[in-house]
Amino acid sequence: RKEVEQDPGPFNVPEGATVAFNCTYSNSASQSFFWYRQDCRKEPKLLMSVYSSGNEDGRFTAQLNRASQYISLLIRDSKLSDSATYLCVVNHPGGFKTIFGAGTRLFVKA
Amino acid sequence: NAGVMQNPRHLVRRRGQEARLRCSPVKGHSHVYWYRQLPEEGLKFMVYLQKENIIDESGMPKERFSAEFPKEGPSILRIQQVVRGDSAAYFCASSPGQGGGEKLFFGSGTQLSVL
Numbered sequence: 001r002k003e004v005e006q007d008p009g010p011f012n013v014p015e016g017a018t019v020a021f022n023c024t025y026s027n028s029a030s031q032s033f034f035w036y037r038q039d040c041r042k043e044p045k046l047l048m049s050v051y052s053s054g055n056e057d058g059r060f061t062a063q064l065n066r067a068s069q070y071i072s073l074l075i076r077d078s079k080l081s082d083s084a085t086y087l088c089v090v091n092h093p094g095g096f097k098t099i100f101g102a103g104t105r106l107f108v109k110a
Numbered sequence: 111n112a113g114v115m116q117n118p119r120h121l122v123r124r125r126g127q128e129a130r131l132r133c134s135p136v137k138g139h140s141h142v143y144w145y146r147q148l149p150e151e152g153l154k155f156m157v158y159l160q161k162e163n164i165i166d167e168s169g170m171p172k173e174r175f176s177a178e179f180p181k182e183g184p185s186i187l188r189i190q191q192v193v194r195g196d197s198a199a200y201f202c203a204s205s206p207g208q209g210g211g212e213k214l215f216f217g218s219g220t221q222l223s224v225l
Contacts, residue, residue: 006152043201043216044153087152097166098143098214102152 001026004101006088012107017078021104023071023088032091033064035073037084038103044087047073078108112137115184116202116217123192124225131187131220135204142185143214144177147199159185192224 006023013019025033033050048055050062050071061074071088088101115134123129135142140161145153155169159179170177174192179185189196199221203214 041147041199041219043218045216046213097155097158097168099155100145100153 002102003027003099004088004090006086006101006104008102008104010105010107012109013078015078015080015108015110017108018074018076019078019106020075021073021086021088021106023073023101023104025069025071025088025090025099027090027092028066028069030090030092033071034089034091035060035062035071036087036089036100038087039084044100047086075106078106080108080110082106083108114202114204114215114217116200116220118220119218120221120223122223122225125193126191129189129192129196129222129224131189131200131202131222132184133187133202133204133217134184135202136206136215139204139206139215141205141207142179143203143205144185144187145201145203147201147219149198153201156187189222192222194224197222197224 004025011019035047036044037047038044048057048062050064052064054063059076063072085103085105087103090099114136117132121129142159144156146156147153157170157177158166161179162181174190176188199219201219202217205214
């Protein structure tokens with residue numbers, strides 16, 4: 001079983017749609033969780049951290065469910081510029097080994 | 111540009127040659143991570159280094175791959191006797207601390223192509 005698993009997609013959605021991605025992780029002792037965004041095989045960039053209480057940043061909402069070991073990302077009112085690969089990221093216990101999921105590809109169409 | 115600098119951006123090698131990838135972290139960052147990304151796959155952790163020390167190399171292939179982060183100069187990922195399967199994008203990231211929940215700053219990557 002992979003340490004971090006994501007649906008690879010692709011998700012094809014029209015502009016203005018709401019889309020949600022899920023990610024599961026295998027190590028129950030994992031400490032920190034993030035969503036990164038990667039465009040066209042450029043370097044990944046941090047989108048947002050994920051907190052147990054859930055957190056929102058504009059059109060983006062992240063949730064963490066420790067009991068079920070999954071993380072979600074919700075994008076509301078999708079824009080063309082949201083088209084990218086979204087990477088679920090988990091920090092191992094001890095903090096220094098950051099594990100990336102394979103990513104979920106999103107295409108937003110006009 | 112005070113970000114993570116990787117060079118070269120593109121590297122072409124023939125099978126059997128050596129590839130040396132360089133990474134200069136953000137100024138003041140003493141923690142460096144190397145990741146490999148194969149086509150259509152996510153980033154795979156390779157190695158975590160602090161100045162002059164390898165902390166975790168559990169993601170490194172046992173043979174032909176080595177990494178260092180000397181007291182002075184950039185971190186180097188070296189691949190000896192490259193094979194076609196080594197063709198990938200290699201990303202370096204740095205952080206000021208131990209990376210436990212801190213943001214990783216990524217370089218633009220080195221695309222290695224093995225002919």
